Amino acid sequence: MITVQTDDFDPAAEYQALRDSGAGTGAIATFTGLVRDSGDLQGVTGLYLEHYPGMTEQVIQGLIDQASQRWDVRKARVIHRVGRLDLCDQIVFVGVCSAHRGDSFAACEFIMDALKTSAPFWKKEITGDTEHWVEQKASDRDRSQAWD
Amino acid sequence: MITVQTDDFDPAAEYQALRDSGAGTGAIATFTGLVRDSGDLQGVTGLYLEHYPGMTEQVIQGLIDQASQRWDVRKARVIHRVGRLDLCDQIVFVGVCSAHRGDSFAACEFIMDALKTSAPFWKKEITGDTEHWVEQKASDRDRSQAWD
Amino acid sequence: MSTETLTVRFFARLREELDTESLELPASPNLTTGDILAELASRGGPWSQLQGDQPVMIAVNQAMAKPSTPVKAGDEVAFFPPVTGG
Amino acid sequence: MSTETLTVRFFARLREELDTESLELPASPNLTTGDILAELASRGGPWSQLQGDQPVMIAVNQAMAKPSTPVKAGDEVAFFPPVTGG
Numbered sequence: 001m002i003t004v005q006t007d008d009f010d011p012a013a014e015y016q017a018l019r020d021s022g023a024g025t026g027a028i029a030t031f032t033g034l035v036r037d038s039g040d041l042q043g044v045t046g047l048y049l050e051h052y053p054g055m056t057e058q059v060i061q062g063l064i065d066q067a068s069q070r071w072d073v074r075k076a077r078v079i080h081r082v083g084r085l086d087l088c089d090q091i092v093f094v095g096v097c098s099a100h101r102g103d104s105f106a107a108c109e110f111i112m113d114a115l116k117t118s119a120p121f122w123k124k125e126i127t128g129d130t131e132h133w134v135e136q137k138a139s140d141r142d143r144s145q146a147w148d
Numbered sequence: 149m150i151t152v153q154t155d156d157f158d159p160a161a162e163y164q165a166l167r168d169s170g171a172g173t174g175a176i177a178t179f180t181g182l183v184r185d186s187g188d189l190q191g192v193t194g195l196y197l198e199h200y201p202g203m204t205e206q207v208i209q210g211l212i213d214q215a216s217q218r219w220d221v222r223k224a225r226v227i228h229r230v231g232r233l234d235l236c237d238q239i240v241f242v243g244v245c246s247a248h249r250g251d252s253f254a255a256c257e258f259i260m261d262a263l264k265t266s267a268p269f270w271k272k273e274i275t276g277d278t279e280h281w282v283e284q285k286a287s288d289r290d291r292s293q294a295w296d
Numbered sequence: 297m298s299t300e301t302l303t304v305r306f307f308a309r310l311r312e313e314l315d316t317e318s319l320e321l322p323a324s325p326n327l328t329t330g331d332i333l334a335e336l337a338s339r340g341g342p343w344s345q346l347q348g349d350q351p352v353m354i355a356v357n358q359a360m361a362k363p364s365t366p367v368k369a370g371d372e373v374a375f376f377p378p379v380t381g382g
Numbered sequence: 383m384s385t386e387t388l389t390v391r392f393f394a395r396l397r398e399e400l401d402t403e404s405l406e407l408p409a410s411p412n413l414t415t416g417d418i419l420a421e422l423a424s425r426g427g428p429w430s431q432l433q434g435d436q437p438v439m440i441a442v443n444q445a446m447a448k449p450s451t452p453v454k455a456g457d458e459v460a461f462f463p464p465v466t467g468g
Contacts, residue, residue: 012160019182023236026184029177029256031249033382034167036174049381050308052374055358080381088171092382101179101468102291105257108177112249112382118360120374121381122308133309136378143250181468197467198394200460203444228467240468249382260468266446268460269467270394281395284464 001076002060004051006083009093014077018097021075025097029104031112033092035085044125049082049091052120056080059119063111067096070110071103078111080121110147117144149224150208152199154231157241162225166245169223173245177252179260181240183233192273197230197239200268204228207267211259215244218258219251226259228269258295265292300369304332307376310352313342323369329354330363332373351378386455390418393462396438399428409455415440416449418459437464 003009011032018028035047064076079093094112098104123134151157159180166176183195212224227241242260246252271282301320311317321332333354337347346352354361355374367373387406397403407418419440423433432438440447441460453459 011163015159015163015180019180019236019238023185025236026182028180028182030179031253032163032167032176033249034174034176036247037171050311051381052305052307052355052358052376055355055374058358059360088167088173099184101181101257101260105179105253105260109253112253116382117379119381120307120355120376120379122377123380124308133312133377134380136380198397199467200391200393200441200444200462203441203460206444207446264468265465267467268393268441268462268465270463271466272394281398281463282466284466 001078002057002064003079004053004056004082005079006081008081008090009079011090011093011095014079014093014095018075018077018095021097024099025074026099027101027104028095028097029101029108030093030095031108032090033112035087035089035091037087043127045087045128046126047085047089047091048124048126048131049080049085050122050124051080051082055120060111060115063114063118066114067107067110071107072098072100073103073107074098076107076111078115080115080119082121113140113143113147116140149226150205150212151227152201152204152230153227154229156229156238157227159238159241159243162227162241162243166223166225166243169245172247173222174247175249175252176243176245177249177256178241178243179256180238181260183235183237183239185235191275193235193276194274195233195237195239196272196274196279197228197233198270198272199228199230203268208259208263211262211266214262215255215258219255220246220248221251221255222246224255224259226263228263228267230269261288261291261295264288302327302367302369302371302373304336305372305374307374309377310345310375313345315342323367323371327367328363329356329361329365329367329373332367333363333375346375352376353378388413388453388455388457388459390422391458391460393460395463396431396461399431401428409453409457413453414449415442415447415451415453415459418453419449419461432461438462439464 077095096108225243244252244256302323305318333346388409391404419432
């Protein structure tokens with residue numbers, strides 16, 4: 001399940017939903033991304049996140065489908081926030097449950113890495129009165145291509 | 149922080165503690181292991197977990213130290229349960245927070261993989277009236293050695 | 297949307313710098329996304345960047361596409377900078 | 383614990399099959415964990431498995447050790463099957 005929303009999310013509730021996926025689940029891997037205080041610029045006080053409604057969900061569903069073909073994925077959950085976010089806010093949640101831990105780790109990390117380079121989100125960093133669009137990092141492209 | 153306990157644990161509280169590790173935290177990776185219904189034998193109804201008190205904590209602290217030397221680890225948390233566990237019960241929690249996601253994923257998975265092959269825990273599977281000690285899996289040794 | 301036109305959408309930095317969220321263009325035969333980029337870039341000013349040094353990502357009907365991807369009337373074409381979510 | 387002896391502990395399947403949680407052994411000079419394994423295995427019966435086909439893991443003072451690891455009076459030696467936690 002994929003949700004793009006302005007509201008905050010509750011990783012505890014998401015974890016519980018993954019855990020309730022049945023007795024064959026032996027492993028739950030989760031990732032949560034937070035707004036850090038050191039982005040492209042020093043002194044970042046917040047972010048503004050824009051996305052391409054409709055395409056975002058399709059791209060992420062495609063990543064979950066790819067992950068499900070490569071690994072045992074019993075359930076996958078992705079939440080991504082958009083709009084104005086402050087320092088320390090939660091931005092993104094990816095959770096995967098599998099029979100075995102290797103699958104849950106790999107699928108969770110793959111979805112997260114691929115989301116960073118292929119899901120149509122754009123981040124603007126806010127620093128006091130100024131703001132600027134974040135440039136894509138070469139390291140993110142490299143991490144995503146490492147899965148090919 | 150490392151805890152070995154018979155009681156259940158609350159991943160939501162552990163996540164919150166990791167999240168409260170400061171504004172430099174941009175990434176939180178967690179793993180939770182659950183009792184599955186298909187172990188060495190079919191029809192597993194529960195587990196009994198034994199450990200070597202004292203050594204367990206030392207070994208896991210050593211793994212956290214190794215992870216902290218290889219990756220950015222702002223905080224790491226490991227909880228492992230012992231004693232009698234039922235189907236679907238939570239067995240183990242590993243949570244790591246870092247500045248960047250790659251570090252949190254790698255450190256979390258490394259600690260979990262290495263724990264499986266080096267922390268002195270032993271699992272006995274209970275199937276109806278019978279019980280038997282689980283044998284170490286070659287796949288677990290391979291996964292742990294892959295980090296060397 | 298007329299079946300004679302296609303929609304072009306812009307996001308993030310491009311949307312701001314072009315001061316345009318979307319526009320309608322006539323859908324001529326054998327049109328590609330690259331043709332649209334070239335036509336828009338020829339407007340000059342901020343539009344030049346559509347064929348400048350900075351990479352421009354392309355989607356057609358909400359799926360990633362290339363400059364060689366053909367487009368037809370009714371399609372939704374989008375141009376945007378490399379993505380930076382997560 | 384006497385300073386003349388060392389403690390040997392067993393865990394999991396070994397503890398059950400040997401029906402022994404721990405025992406005290408005299409600490410002779412130049413003793414290794416391998417010597418202790420050999421001495422205990424010579425008791426026969428279930429003790430033979432300490433030098434059998436199944437791997438036996440060794441710890442000295444709660445750190446992983448080898449059959450060549452030296453031990454002295456006061457040490458805590460442990461023998462156990464390969465671990466299966468997590």
